[in-house]
Amino acid sequence: MVNDLLTSPPGWMHAAIFFGLGACLLMIVLGFVTYAILAERKVLGFMQLRPGPNRVGGRFGLLQTVADVLKLLIKEDTIPKAADKPLFILAPVLAFAPAFMVLAAIPFSDHLKFSDLSIGLLYYIAISGITTVGILMAGWASNNKYSLLGGMRSAAQMISYEIPLVISVVGVIMFSGSLNLTEIVEGQKTVAYMFLSPLGFIVFLISSIAELNRTPFDLPEAESELVAGYHVEYSGFRWAFFMLTEYVYLFAMAALTTVLFLGGWNPVPFLGFIPGIIWFALKFSLIVFFMIWVRGTMPRLRADQLMEFAWKVLLPVALLNIFVSAVVKELFLR
Amino acid sequence: MPNEHDGTPPESNEPLSKEELKKRAAAEAKAKALELARQRALEKKEESEAAAGSSEPEDALAKEKALAAAKAKAVAAAKAKAAAAAKAKAAREGATAAAGSGDEKALAAAKAKAAAAAKAKAAAAAKAKAAREGATEAAGSGDEKALAAAKAKAAAAAKAKAAAAAKAKAAREGATDAAGSGDEKALAAAEAKAAAAAKAKAAAAAKAKAARAGESDPSDASDEKAKAIAAAKAKAAAAARAKAAASAKIAEKPAEEQKPSPLQPLLDKYKAIIQKELGEDALEDSYINLLSKDVPTLVAKPDTYYQIAQLLKHHEELRFDYLSELHATDFETHLEVYTHFYSYSHRCPAALKVKINREDPVIDSLAPLWSGADWPEREAYDLIGITFKGHPNLTRIMMPDDWVGHPLRKDYEPYDVEV
């Protein structure tokens, strides 16, 4: 159905359908975010010998996040007197919108996708860069020294890590010969690219965690140093927007990793009877779990070490990966 | 450090030991029957009265002999409770010595004491019982019996406690070593008595250690020393001995003023250096602070305070590189700054005090010498109101900057705008 819609000529009806679908996806994403937060808290709780949420919504705390969101909605919305008001209001929106926009390019299964961009990968990377502006804006507009430091760190970090992130997928692009995410998945019918380009996979995984500002790369909001970093002055739903951004990106990045390296909806050999969407969900959950796991284990890097790591370690390794991928392609895929 | 002086108690007692023993033996043979009764009394927890009553004849003898041990006992008699047990034990030891004759007596005494030392760790009832056994058995005759008694006692102690057993073993070794050679026995006895004197004032634990320490000396002298060391207890014993020696001295001090503190040489050294470098009258006073673990205390004059501090820090033989504590006190007649130093190069402590005029409380800062004096001096400035000349940043540290008054002054009245 989606394929028909994507190929048929545009019209008002299309717009309405896409709007409906978009709204649907937003709901799905929000649902995911709700339970991703719960899952994170539960998994972390499990790793840290504590129960995690267990009161609201039964013994698994199923409604905990819902209650949290409701609380945030009715919280007083404060804007500091000395803040740059228009920017202060705009920043959360600017941070969140791209997070949702990138989802448009990601195929969840061979049928379930919202666009079929030939430059899907490039689109994702380009759009996700905008969030940095939102965060920098939040840091600046708050007129708070901690948020300013957080915003600056964030800008430096996201720009630095975007480079190894992009370069690490060059190998994948070479293998598949396309920037279209659907075609990249199609190219992994026999073997997932994480096996063909393990170096690229590792660099991508590390950079993606850094892009997501998650531990051990959570410097922009390092609570023990900068209190809360760029969103220190935000409260209520404006603050929730930042959290939402973070978790939507977690969703998007995990999906992108699945698509690029884990073979998307392609089944593991001999288990093809299980529907592709389930495979996608499984691989996707694995990545999300991994990120939570890392958060539960690692201490935080220092700002200068973070930069050093990006430029001195990840970038050369990513470049090496291009070379290795070319060799692999010449030797085995020809 | 106490270690340097641990040899002194045996030395001071050695020349007296033999004749002392004989006199004791004669005198205390009579006391033997009384002694056993006293043990039982001890058992019944009537310690203080029994001890006080029985100690008097002993004291008379002790005075005659002018022995440190006896004196300590006499002093201890005044101190009712803790001394009672120790004294009873010492007397008991004398009784056992009297029961036999000659060297054997001394040996028996040494053994009994060794056993007593082991027992000091055990419960009071157990101790009394074992001691009684020791007394009766030693009264019988011969080396073997006494040795067996000591062993039996040690075994009894071992039953009570693992640690006590270890100590009993050490003590037993000491006793057997003493049995090896003639003169050493007497020496052992003398030392054991010196240790007993120390016991009179020291804690129950310290008592045990002192006895053990006293007896480990002959064991060191003998060939079986190596065995004792191999038992891995020698180290602990040495440390205990050092402590016991120190505590023995502290204990004897009130009784015998001429006994110098183990840290007296240090004080003399400091004094000599300061007087040599800064003149005879640089120090206002200097003494050993007996209440404060014998720390050599120097009292500087306000105008020599900084120079003395400088000397303490930089002089090759002093080198107090560590300022452990600095604070001030309001003594109403004057203010006082107290500093405690430690020299990591020479491993010795010192305290420096200076009295400051209360009306014009100004003194040199030590912060240029020890960076660690910075905040304590600010604290003293804040809470007592002493101005430190040459301090890099003399501002209030605990109180807000606009606080009025210095709270730790004795005449401090809280200032309140609204009152």
Place this chain on the structure above:
Amino acid sequence: MIRTEEMLLNVGPQHPSTHGVFRIVLKIDGETIIEANPVIGYLHRGTEKLAENLQYTQIIPYTDRMDYLAAMTNNYVICHAVETMMNIEIPERADYLRVLVMELGRVASHLVWFGTYLLDIGAMSPFLYAFREREAIIGFLNEISGARLTFNYMRIGGVKWDAPEGWIEKVRDFVPYMREQLAGYHDLVTGNEIFLNRVKGVGYYSKEEALDYSLSGANLRCTGIAWDLRKDEPYSLYDRFTFNVPAFDSGDAWARYQCRMAEIEESLKIIEQAVEQFPESGEVLAKVPKIIKPPKGEAFVRIESPRGEIGCYIASEGKKEPYRLKFRRPSFYNLQILPKLLVGENISNLITILGGIDIVLGEVDG
């Protein structure tokens, strides 16, 4: 050239990583610290002034509030000072109980430090692991003293309560368990590359500087000076136990970390031996006068607290209240070196260095 401007950053008194109400005013250029001015006193409660109107036994609860993470050593230091002045003999059982609770307190204190330090550095899980073990220790101390933090357990001449039935056995069983957990911490943290990068070479000072700034405890031992008052000026029963004084000579936050972790092991050794030697019966409180009146004079004693050298000075007029009571508070002295260490570092290192010093603000402010 980019024109940069210095900025004043006020860290604290309410900040997640200042471990209480500590404030430090930073002058920063970008994230580089040019100047640091610590401001303390927010938790000053005037213990020393209050003590001048209290009897000695009444002061003990106040000491609990100084270093609230290792209140047992604080209890001990004042008792020890009075006992030294009055020459009181402590019953052996009481002394063993004191050693046991002090060493348990030391382990608990180091565990809090370990947890919060890692939390400062950004790892959350070790904190919760450390607190699990600490909880067990707090349970022991609660059982013996009736309080979880402010024990008020020791008295002049001994301790207030004897160990309850089965307590010693529980402590004995705790030692191997704690060793096992400690190995787990090392697996989780000690070899972690990020952690090593955060602490190695950070906050370095030399032996001479450490002495000059009157540092003590692990802050001194990290420069290679194996100085521990338990060993070098033995008090209580510490001369009866075999244990090492861990010292590392790199002088940085990494050495301080290693020191404290090794100290946990040494404390466990002491606990093990103390439990073994523990007398089966006996008094826990010496017969001391109802009203304690140390002789006229003054005394200064110092002992080894988890944070360093804690001392107590008493000037007595022979009355039932001290004329002047003064605590040498190790955190207060240890913190002095902070402004010096911070110059030229960045804000992340501020947290690492401050955490590495291991301060307790209750103690800093007295």
